[in-house]
Amino acid sequence: MALPILTVQSDFADVIADVDAGLVPEDRFWLSCYKSGEPSVHAKVHVALDDVDRNLIRFTPKDGDVDFCSYPTKTYTAACHSLDIPPTPILLPTQEYTDTxxxxxxxxxxxxxxxxxxxxxxxxxxxxxxxxxxxxxxxxxxxxxxxxxxxxxxxxxxxxxxxxxxxxxxxxxxxxxxxxxxxxxxxxxxxxxxxxxxxxxxxxxxxxxxxxxxxxxxxxxxxxxxxxxxxxxxxxxxxxxxxxxxxxxxxxxxxxxxxxxxxxxxxxxxxxxxxxxxxxxxxxxxxxxxxxxxxxxxxxxxxxxxxxxxxxxxxxxxxxxxxxxxxxxxxxxxxxxxxxxxxxxxxxxxxxxxxxxxxxxxxxxxxxxxxxxxxxxxxxxxxxxxxxxxxxxxxxxxxxxxxxxxxxxxxxxxxxxxxxxxxxxxxxxxxxxxxxxxxxxxxxxxxxxxxxxxxxxxxxxxxx
Structure with a gap:
């Protein structure tokens, strides 16, 4: 049985955080979807604050049949319609231990x-x-x-x-x-x-x-x-x-x-x-x-x-x-x-x-x-x-x-x-x-x- 792959730019949380903090008006990150035997799907997800509610971040996928959503708990899901990939949780690490x-x-x-x-x-x-x-x-x-x-x-x-x-x-x-x-x-x-x-x-x-x-x-x-x-x-x-x-x-x-x-x-x-x-x-x-x-x-x-x-x-x-x-x-x-x-x-x-x-x-x-x-x-x-x-x-x-x-x-x-x-x-x-x-x-x-x-x-x- 072949399972799909949903992969996202590794530092996409930094992109979202910079837009949320107002450091940049908008930005984007990439999202890719794969499934064995099927053409891969690649998309850019545009990130910007809502025009009315400045506490709301809007995600707009470009150039790909994908969805990307976030929730108040800072959890994210991604989906790809053309590869029949349902909304799948995308989990970021809470901590990273590294020797700087x-x-x-x-x-x-x-x-x-x-x-x-x-x-x-x-x-x-x-x-x-x-x-x-x-x-x-x-x-x-x-x-x-x-x-x-x-x-x-x-x-x-x-x-x-x-x-x-x-x-x-x-x-x-x-x-x-x-x-x-x-x-x-x-x-x-x-x-x-x-x-x-x-x-x-x-x-x-x-x-x-x-x-x-x-x-x-x-x-x-x-x-x-x-x-x-x-x-x-x-x-x-x-x-x-x-x-x-x-x-x-x-x-x-x-x-x-x-x-x-x-x-x-x-x-x-x-x-x-x-x-x-x-x-x-x-x-x-x-x-x-x-x-x-x-x-x-x-x-x-x-x-x-x-x-x-x-x-x-x-x-x-x-x-x-x-x-x-x-x-x-x-x-x-x-x-x-x-x-x-x-x-x-x-x-x-x-x-x-x-x-x-x-x-x-x-x-x-x-x-x-x-x-x-x-x-x-x-x-x-x-x-x-x-x-x-x-x-x-x-x-x-x-x-x-x-x-x-x-x-x-x-x-x-x-x-x-x-x-x-x-x-x-x-x-x-x-x-x-x-x-x-x-x-x-x-x-x-x-x-x-x-x-x-x-x-x-x-x-x-x-x-x-």
């Missing part, structure tokens, strides 16, 4: 947000990372609020000698797990110094580049780049994957490998679920008997016995590893055999989503996985690679936040309408978006958030 002291942007290769939403971490190509406090957003921003991350209130470290491939906070939000292309994993404390709670004069002793921290533990055991890692329960054990075609189960206190399972191809991404919903592949019933003969290691948390790893492989297939039975099976390869770059699991609906280097997103029901399983559905927008996926779940509605290498991240609606375009996430100017996270509100009435990190070195926060 850097003349050239430092590409972000890994990103994560702490579970308590107090801090975020970013990793870079040179093996360095930084941890930043999250600032409260402006109440009614007319354009993205720029937050300078180059100030001294950050933690910095260089736990790897080359590219950081993955970051994940432990459930406590005070410990960070990092994976690197140098074959290792590192554990770091993310506790901010007590001095940060004091006045600025008392923090002058901190380095301008931030407070430096060192790993409290380094895990070595893989023979090629570590591509991802997942934390089991509270974090006594973790599971790592690698381009050496293996998954390692680690004991964090001792820093040792408990068990290793081998895959049929280099592993590019993993996520975990529970084996309570996983059926034996192809009707095999002897898996329960196999599990009886496997004694749980004393370093192994009891939750490992209920853990399943879903792995996206370089050969385009998905492999499922059951840590209770220490067994695995592979799903059928897709017709394109494109590498699976990203994978995400939604336990509430037993949904597994994968994204390939050719732009194909595929959905499976894990309750009926087998080596001959057919997907529930698959869709794409173009051939730009899918670099990261994150499910959005609220009141039985399911969305999928999607990061892409063409710099056009979006949220797809999956249940009940989908697949379709739920929201276009704008603000990136053609730079690949490598990481995306969905942050759920503390209660049902609190707004959800989507965070992205891209090659332009900017972390963007979208409030849905």
């Amino acid at each position: 002291d850097t003349r050239r942007p430092r590409r972000i290769t890994a990103f994560d947000i702490s579970p308590d939403k107090s801090r975020f971490a970013i990793g870079h190509l040179d093996g360095s990372l930084s941890i930043h406090p999250i600032s409260p957003p402006s109440s009614t921003p007319k354009r993205p609020q720029r937050v300078n991350t180059s100030n001294k209130r950050k933690l910095v470290s260089k736990p790897h000698v080359s590219n950081i491939t993955h970051l994940q906070f432990f459930p406590s939000s005070r410990v960070l797990l990092s994976s690197g292309a140098d074959f290792s994993l590192s554990i770091l404390s993310t506790e901010f110094p007590d001095a940060w709670q004091s006045s600025s004069s008392e923090t002058s002793s901190l380095s301008v580049s931030g407070s430096r921290i060192q790993p409290v533990r380094v895990l070595s055991g893989h023979t090629r780049s570590v591509t991802s890692a997942t934390i089991i329960d509270r974090g006594r054990n973790i599971i790592s994957s690698s381009l050496d075609s293996s998954l390692n189960l680690w004991d964090i206190p001792s820093g040792s490998v408990i068990s290793t399972l081998n895959s049929t191809s280099p592993v590019l991404c993993t996520t975990i679920g529970t084996n309570e919903v996983l059926l034996p592949p192809d009707g095999e019933e002897e898996e329960e008997e196999k599990a009886v003969g496997i004694k749980r290691d004393e370093m192994e948390d009891e939750h490992v016995q209920q853990t399943v790893s879903y792995a996206g492989l370089q050969n385009g297939s998905i492999q499922v590893f059951d840590w209770r039975t220490r067994s695995n099976f592979s799903l059928s390869k897709s017709s394109s055999s494109a590498p699976i770059n990203s994978i995400s699991y939604l336990p509430q609906q037993s949904l597994l989503a994968t994204g390939s280097s050719k732009g194909i997103i595929t959905l499976y029901d894990v309750r009926s996985l087998s080596s001959s399983s057919l997907p529930l559905t698959s869709f794409r927008r173009n051939e730009a690679g899918i670099s990261d996926l994150a499910f959005q779940y609220c009141q039985q509605r399911v969305g999928l936040a999607i990061a892409t290498t063409d710099g056009l991240p979006f949220i797809a609606s999956i249940i009940p309408e989908g697949p379709g375009i739920q929201t276009e996430l704008v603000g990136v100017d053609c730079d690949p978006v490598g990481n995306i996270r969905v942050v759920k509100g503390d209660s049902d009435d609190q707004e959800e958030e989507v965070w992205t990190a891209s090659d332009d070195g900017i972390v963007r926060r979208y409030i849905l």
Whole structure:
């Protein structure tokens, strides 16, 4: 299934804000619409104040069969009649975190947000990372609020000698797990110094580049780049994957490998679920008997016995590893055999989503996985690679936040309408978006958030 693309000039909010403030009498920005197999549509949207009501901004599209509307809440929608694209929300970031002291942007290769939403971490190509406090957003921003991350209130470290491939906070939000292309994993404390709670004069002793921290533990055991890692329960054990075609189960206190399972191809991404919903592949019933003969290691948390790893492989297939039975099976390869770059699991609906280097997103029901399983559905927008996926779940509605290498991240609606375009996430100017996270509100009435990190070195926060 081919989904459409609505893309707008990345700084269109600045254009609107300048007209609204009376800095210029009028201006314009571009809007483009695409759909596979159809002619693309390009238009200029003229922006001017209403002749009578000077508090009202008028949008007049030119040279294209499109509509563009705004609402008092500063939300926007765009539509294209000739491509049958209905009015679609265009969402600007509420905040943009950027290091303004850097003349050239430092590409972000890994990103994560702490579970308590107090801090975020970013990793870079040179093996360095930084941890930043999250600032409260402006109440009614007319354009993205720029937050300078180059100030001294950050933690910095260089736990790897080359590219950081993955970051994940432990459930406590005070410990960070990092994976690197140098074959290792590192554990770091993310506790901010007590001095940060004091006045600025008392923090002058901190380095301008931030407070430096060192790993409290380094895990070595893989023979090629570590591509991802997942934390089991509270974090006594973790599971790592690698381009050496293996998954390692680690004991964090001792820093040792408990068990290793081998895959049929280099592993590019993993996520975990529970084996309570996983059926034996192809009707095999002897898996329960196999599990009886496997004694749980004393370093192994009891939750490992209920853990399943879903792995996206370089050969385009998905492999499922059951840590209770220490067994695995592979799903059928897709017709394109494109590498699976990203994978995400939604336990509430037993949904597994994968994204390939050719732009194909595929959905499976894990309750009926087998080596001959057919997907529930698959869709794409173009051939730009899918670099990261994150499910959005609220009141039985399911969305999928999607990061892409063409710099056009979006949220797809999956249940009940989908697949379709739920929201276009704008603000990136053609730079690949490598990481995306969905942050759920503390209660049902609190707004959800989507965070992205891209090659332009900017972390963007979208409030849905």
